[in-house]
Amino acid sequence: MHRRYTAELLWWTTLLGFLLGLQLVLTGCSTVPSPERFAVEDLLADAAFKAPPQVPRPDLVFERSPEMLAYLKQRIEPLAARIGPQRAMIEALYEHSALQIDYDAEYTRTARETFADRRGNCLSLVIMTAAFARELGIPVHYRSVYVDHYLSRSNDLLFVSGHVNLSLQLRRFSPVGATGDGADWVIDFLPLPAGAQQRVHEIGESVIVSMYMNNRAAEALNAGKLDAAYWYARAAVQAEPRLSQALNTLAVIYRRHGQILLAEQVLRHVLAREPDNLAALGNLAVVFGETHRGVERDQLTKRLAQLQPVRPFQYLDEGIAAMGRGEPRLAQQLFIKELARSSFSDEAHFWLALANHALNDMSAAAEQLVLAKETSATQSKRQVYAAKLQSLLQASAQGGRTP
Structure with missing residues (x-):
C-alpha cells in the first residue's frame, strides 16, 4: 500500500550524522512566512517535561574510563616513545x-562507551579518538565534511546524515593507508577513493558536543521517549545555540509533545537565520497543517517544491506501492531510480531484492541482499539481512522460490 510520506525529518551525525523533520506535499513555489528571532532561553520548556535522574552533561562526552587510561599506558605510550604520539x-x-572497533550506528556513544563496546558511528569514533589525543597532549581539529547527504528512515521519522572527521598535526592518515604529504594526520572512518577531494570546514568542540546531544535526542525520539529526547535536545541547544539541526530536533519534540506554539517559535527562529532550511520549512508546514492553516501550509509546500522537486524516498514509496499492486517489474525500475539518488539506502536495496525475487531472478536478489547488509548502519539490521540472504540461498539450492 502506498504511504503518503509525511514524516518529520531529523538531521544527525552517524557514518555521516543529525536530526531534521519534513512533511512534503510538493507542487509549485510561493512565499515563506515572515521568520522571527527568539532568545534561546525563551525556546526552552523545562517544566513541560519530566526531569531525568541526571541531566545530560557535556563533560561526560569525552570522559576517559580506567580501561582507556590503562590501554594508553600499556599500549600507546610505549609506542609513542619510539614513533611519536600521533x-x-x-x-x-x-x-x-x-x-577491532566496528562501525555501528545503533546509537551514539561517548568515548568510554565506544571503547568498551568496540563499536560506534563516525561521531562516536571521533569523540573516542579525541579523548585519547587529549591525554597525549595532541591538538585536535574537528572537521565537518561535505558529502552527499544520506537519507534513512525509521517509524515516521526521516533521518539525514552528515559526516565528521578529525585531524592531528603533522601528516595525513586514513584507515586504508597513510601518506606523508606534510599536512596534518586526518583520521577518517569513511575514507574517500584515492585521488578524491574533500571539502571540509573546521568546527569547534562545542559543535561536536551539540551533535552528540542532538543524536541522542533523535535516538530517544525515535524510541518514543519524549522526556529524554527533550533533555538531550536542550543540552544540544545549550552547547551550541547556532546549530540549526539541534533547534529543529527540539521543534519536532515540542510538536509531538503537544507544544505546538513552541514548535512554531523554534522553527521561525531557525528560518530567521536560514530562510531556505528544508527541515524547518517542512516541519513548519506540518505545524500549519495540524493547526488548520491550510493556506500557509500550501505556501510552504510550494516553496519546498521549488527547493526540492523530488521528495525524499519518493521512488522507493512508489516502488513499494507497485509491489503491493503486484507489479514487480515497475517496482524494480523505481527501486533502481531510488538507488541512483542514494546508493547507500539499505531499505532500497532490500526492496529491490524482493522485486528481483518476485521476477525469479535469484542471483540479482541475493546481490541486493548483500548490498543491503553492507549499507546498513546498524548491527541488528545487518544480522536481519544476513539471515534473509542465507534463507534465500538455501531455498535456491533446494529449488524453492521463497526463503
Whole structure:
C-alpha cells in the first residue's frame, strides 16, 4: 500500500550524522512566512517535561574510563616513545590494533562507551579518538565534511546524515593507508577513493558536543521517549545555540509533545537565520497543517517544491506501492531510480531484492541482499539481512522460490 510520506525529518551525525523533520506535499513555489528571532532561553520548556535522574552533561562526552587510561599506558605510550604520539595512537587504535572497533550506528556513544563496546558511528569514533589525543597532549581539529547527504528512515521519522572527521598535526592518515604529504594526520572512518577531494570546514568542540546531544535526542525520539529526547535536545541547544539541526530536533519534540506554539517559535527562529532550511520549512508546514492553516501550509509546500522537486524516498514509496499492486517489474525500475539518488539506502536495496525475487531472478536478489547488509548502519539490521540472504540461498539450492 502506498504511504503518503509525511514524516518529520531529523538531521544527525552517524557514518555521516543529525536530526531534521519534513512533511512534503510538493507542487509549485510561493512565499515563506515572515521568520522571527527568539532568545534561546525563551525556546526552552523545562517544566513541560519530566526531569531525568541526571541531566545530560557535556563533560561526560569525552570522559576517559580506567580501561582507556590503562590501554594508553600499556599500549600507546610505549609506542609513542619510539614513533611519536600521533603515529602511536593511530597504530594502537586502528591500523594494527587488537581492539577491532566496528562501525555501528545503533546509537551514539561517548568515548568510554565506544571503547568498551568496540563499536560506534563516525561521531562516536571521533569523540573516542579525541579523548585519547587529549591525554597525549595532541591538538585536535574537528572537521565537518561535505558529502552527499544520506537519507534513512525509521517509524515516521526521516533521518539525514552528515559526516565528521578529525585531524592531528603533522601528516595525513586514513584507515586504508597513510601518506606523508606534510599536512596534518586526518583520521577518517569513511575514507574517500584515492585521488578524491574533500571539502571540509573546521568546527569547534562545542559543535561536536551539540551533535552528540542532538543524536541522542533523535535516538530517544525515535524510541518514543519524549522526556529524554527533550533533555538531550536542550543540552544540544545549550552547547551550541547556532546549530540549526539541534533547534529543529527540539521543534519536532515540542510538536509531538503537544507544544505546538513552541514548535512554531523554534522553527521561525531557525528560518530567521536560514530562510531556505528544508527541515524547518517542512516541519513548519506540518505545524500549519495540524493547526488548520491550510493556506500557509500550501505556501510552504510550494516553496519546498521549488527547493526540492523530488521528495525524499519518493521512488522507493512508489516502488513499494507497485509491489503491493503486484507489479514487480515497475517496482524494480523505481527501486533502481531510488538507488541512483542514494546508493547507500539499505531499505532500497532490500526492496529491490524482493522485486528481483518476485521476477525469479535469484542471483540479482541475493546481490541486493548483500548490498543491503553492507549499507546498513546498524548491527541488528545487518544480522536481519544476513539471515534473509542465507534463507534465500538455501531455498535456491533446494529449488524453492521463497526463503
